[in-house]
Amino acid sequence: MQTASTNICERMGRSQELSQFKRGTMIDWHLCNKSIRDISLLLNIPGSIVSGIITKWKQLRTTQPRSGRPCKMTERGQRMLKSTVSRSCQLSAESIAKDLQTSCGLQIGATLVHRELYGMGFHG
Known part of the structure; x- marks a missing residue:
């Protein structure tokens, strides 16, 4: 009991x-x-x-769960990341992060780039 x-x-x-x-x-x-x-x-x-x-x-008057933290990477940012990696897949995560910061103004780091790429199916 x-x-x-x-x-x-x-x-x-x-x-x-x-x-x-x-x-x-x-x-x-x-x-x-x-x-x-x-x-x-x-x-x-x-x-x-x-x-x-x-x-x-x-x-x-709602029972919705907490909203959580908003994502830093938007869908547009993900598309830009994917196109950047598709053009040249030998770039490091640091250089991709710097490229995205200059091109679209996203304040992201290499760790987030690595995590997003892994989620998209890019490994290594």
């Missing part, structure tokens, strides 16, 4: 987002006059998280 004092990390990771379904379920049960403690026990989620989601819903 699982008790309410179970370690939070066992139930939910620190950076794991709740699904839209669980958020909606919390709001529905709140509207049906269930207490935060009851909702917490039914979904096996800490009461502080349930309370935070209900409070956010009352203020914003």
Whole structure:
């Protein structure tokens, strides 16, 4: 039998987002006059998280998860990166980053260039 004092990390990771379904379920049960403690026990989620989601819903009338950090590399930047690498694939990540900084004004580093190229399927 699982008790309410179970370690939070066992139930939910620190950076794991709740699904839209669980958020909606919390709001529905709140509207049906269930207490935060009851909702917490039914979904096996800490009461502080349930309370935070209900409070956010009352203020914003939305249950959307956090937006996260915006990407530095836009679609246009990705297209330019791909065309740069397609023209000459022997360039280093540092030289590609400098080229993109001068051509389109993106403030990106070699690490981001390397990560984006890896995501596009360019290895090595």
